[in-house]
Amino acid sequence: MHKPIAVLLTAGLILSGCSGWKTSGFNPKNWFGNSQPASAGDANPLMPPQRSGLLSRPEAEDLSVPIARITELRVEPTTTGAIIYAKGVATRQGPYATSLRPVSTPEQIADGLLVLSFRVTYPAQPTPVGNERSRTVHEAHYISKQDASRIRTIRVEARENALESRRR
Template structure:
């Protein structure tokens, strides 16, 4: 009993000494003051300093750029927009013409008319293999994709539309 009481007493005294360590100059977390905003000087040349410069001449072992073989998906089955703290996630799923569809993506369609009317339009595109595949059941041809949109991009949007080959689905803002 005496041994545990003395160990407990030493532990309490050690922990109470930690309070003075917090404000000590020996503590590394006190070596710098709190942060304050500072002005930033930027020049037009430094704006894209981390982006590599594209040159017309390609390297010896570089591959030619691949052509876009994607096509619009056959049918859009679902369009769902889930709100997030920073904007929204637009989720779309559809049924491809045949099995093996990959590289599904929602490609934004920009037009002056859509911008004027507050419409955000996407084309749901997939890429099929170069070899023939079976058609298969609808469940085996199901493809989905989602895209994150910031609240700043959603400010002027009244309607979100996702377009496929056979149909399009829309969701209006409430």
């Protein structure tokens, strides 16, 4: 009983080795064909084009405003780029949806200057002013290594002031 099974297994292994691994479907190198150039229109055919319809929502209105003033700016390098940390003080309590938005002009970008606007959104209802600590907001923005290599100065702007950090 053991001898016929061993002979069949050996014969199967020998014959399968003759078929050629190079053209086998089990070879991971054969799972995809050779790469071919694609036009920009063919980049992602699975994403439908953006269109408006009966049930589509209108674009949300931007209610954000520049924060009152910036108190701290730090740029921390990472292995994949840099993280820009900013701390600011709002005019009243309750700001949300904070962001550091790039607002650089093409000329500023060519000169190696990245300008960010520190923006916050306030609630529609009036909120108390409170103390400075209760109005402090933190925000961060990531830039890639490729972008960071072209940037010499980072400037974050608020309503009352702006802070800059230059490359050493």
